[in-house]
Amino acid sequence: MTRNFSAWPIYALLGILSAPLAVMYLFLVIDTFTNAPPGSLIPNEFTFHHWRFLWDASVTGDVWGPTATTFLFATTMVVIVLAVSSTAGYAISRLNLPFRRFFLSGIMVMHAFPSVTLIIGVFLVLQFAGLYNTLIGVILVKASLMLPFGVWIMKGFYDQVPWEIEMAGVQDGASRFTVWRRLILPQVTPGLLSLGIFAFIDGWSEFMLPRILAPSANFQVLSTYLNVVSDPNSTTYNFNLFKSVGLFYTLPILVLFAVFQNRLMNIFGGGTKG
């Protein structure tokens, strides 16, 4: 950044504007580890009491089951989204497909389409396929809803790989598949990485679809679990406990963001070319 003007007024303004959020987060963290006397915000006691749900299933029910399910949900989604986007994006970017334009515009439309509006159709399809109320059904739906975005982003990354690299590979005697796997794929790994993280976060935080498409299933994901914990009418309701579970739920996402924030930005740099 050029230093033609001093940056501190901007920082100050941003600091003031985001202070409430930061303070709230700070209290969220503090509250989960402390008790405060009634009517006060200042804690007077350090405790792990609110985190006891981690080892005591009698508090809010078992938390590790939903955690495992959520993890499975998110990773499966990553696998599906990456597998399909990396191949479909390549095909749309490079191969002389029949109906290529149709695919492209279809993807564009789906990309912009609010997925909630599809839910009735999705519901019917799942019913028909016998996947209603199953984890697989929810994963498939969630992954396919993300695919237009994924394919489009990957196409953008493939578009930026010079055409000559591919031709050079073919001239060097490699099959198209080898060229893709050994020469082209390594050039789009930043895209794959960002897309994978996005897919993971998206899967991890999904709440709607499990609720709607598997309301009475025998599995729970963390978001629905949190929903139960946060129900003020339930017998076990405890605000600090709710905060702890909430923090536990957000933690992986926060860590992912902290570690990969720079990488995530380049999805917008790489995925813009039509």
Add this chain to the structure above:
Amino acid sequence: MQVTLKDFTKTFDDMTVIDKMNLTVEDGEMLALLGPSGCGKSTTLFAICGIHRINGGQILFGTRDVSNVPSQKRNVGVVFQNYALYPHLTVSENIAFPLSVRGDDKAKIEREVRAIAELTHIEELLARRPAQLSGGQQQRVALARALVRKPDVLLLDEPLANLDAKLRLEMRSEIRRIQLETGITAILVTHDQVEAMSMCDRIAIMNKGEILQIATPTDMYRAPVNKFVAGFLGNPPIVMLEGKASGDGRFIVNGGAGLPLPSRLANIPGDTPLSLGVRPEHFGAAGASQVSGTITFVEPQGRETLFDVTLADGVVLRSIQPAREDVALGHKVAWPLDAEKLLAFDATGQAV
């Protein structure tokens, strides 16, 4: 390996870019495909290596018809204009790629990569990545990669276009040296006549998808088949004068005076429309006839000086001479014209 194009035809959608081209590149020869931008040089090259499917005719390597053989099986090495190195691989991995795809064992790959790196003088760069190389070094790596599996034919698409002037000079002789040392049949695509003339055994000059002339650089320069070829070769370029024959062995410039014709054209009938081409080195050095005029432009080029001389009737002739300062802008001069070396073309542009 001899490369032959027979009635090679290429169309894109409805546009015929190359129509029934015939070309033979002899075994071990380096041939330049020279022509202006968009004339179909790259198209021809990509057809030979199999990137483009041809729409008609045949491509033969030796006696083997490769028209329908996929790129992977043609055993052609290609150097692309932007080198197309694999950015995520080191130089040695780049060069090893064709061999590893073929399934050679490690020791052999190692040996071959060393050998080719030695030939192209890049031994000390093997551990680097392409982004850490200069343009000339990238060029050498691209050459090494194209040559490492001992292809039958080497194709170079404007290999020097991305280099600066000094490197271009250096790589020109380097590419030629490597081609001669390996004895490989090579086709060089370029729109730079200097490159074509200095690097190649023969030049095939193209315009609008057609080969106009195939000859050695000297023959082509001395005896171009038509006006286009004459104008394309030579820097500073030839001066073309439009006019007609006088009937007594002279040439009359449109609206002006006469110039001598070469003696081989002494019997050309009067009033035949002609174009007369005067190369700058044929005016001002030696010759039987004198032409006088005024110097209207001087361009010192170091070793040589380029003059424009305007004759009494307004015709401008160009002269290039070893650097001299005894004449200057505005001086009247009478310089010799080497009439025997002048080029003449008929109304359709063909040499006469």
